Amino acid sequence: SYVLTQPPSVSVAPGQTARITCGGNNIGSKSVHWYQQKPGQAPVLVVYDDSDRPSGIPERFSGSNSGNTATLTISRVEAGDEADYYCQVWDSSSDHLVFGTGTKVTVL
């Protein structure tokens, strides 16, 4: 089955840039979505279709996808960005929806 691999953790100072990767075989051919999950809360969509933002999501959140890696970038990181982040794709070869392993972002 299709596997999406994320780093377990990323640490970043306030005001700096956090980059969270999501690795998968030829993921650049798929549409990747990203979710933010704060403790005790449901996930929230922050980027869809590789690089689009839902309404209400700050422009500081951006995404890219090419080759075997998709990336969620959080610019000018704030304390409120501290959360778990998950990537997600639909694997059409197996008709199976897949989530990444998740990355905990810590703001120093």
Place this chain on the structure above:
Amino acid sequence: QVQLQESGPGLVKPSQTLSLTCTVSGGSISSGSYYWSWIRQPAGKGLEWIGRIYTSGSTNYNPSLKSRVTISVDTSKNQFSLKLSSVTAADTAVYYCAREETILNWFDPWGQGTLVTVSS
């Protein structure tokens, strides 16, 4: 805007069937191009897709759970439901319902989630 709310027992005995319902408000479950999905998350772990249903009744399930899962929809009540049979402690998790866009398959919005514990 559309909101989703899970409901059901918080405690299920091993070998029994877990049953949850998701009530959709703020919009019709029959309108638009959406799937209606279930996702779960064991404590301290990642997200796992369980399956989805379209209002026509067509379903897709996670292959690892397919033999135990049934998802159904009741358009008259604006609800969809999850049944997971023969549960074990490994099925203890927070269960979320979510609306899934049909073409590119992202989830938005999600319900708040409900904790289901499997224990005797």
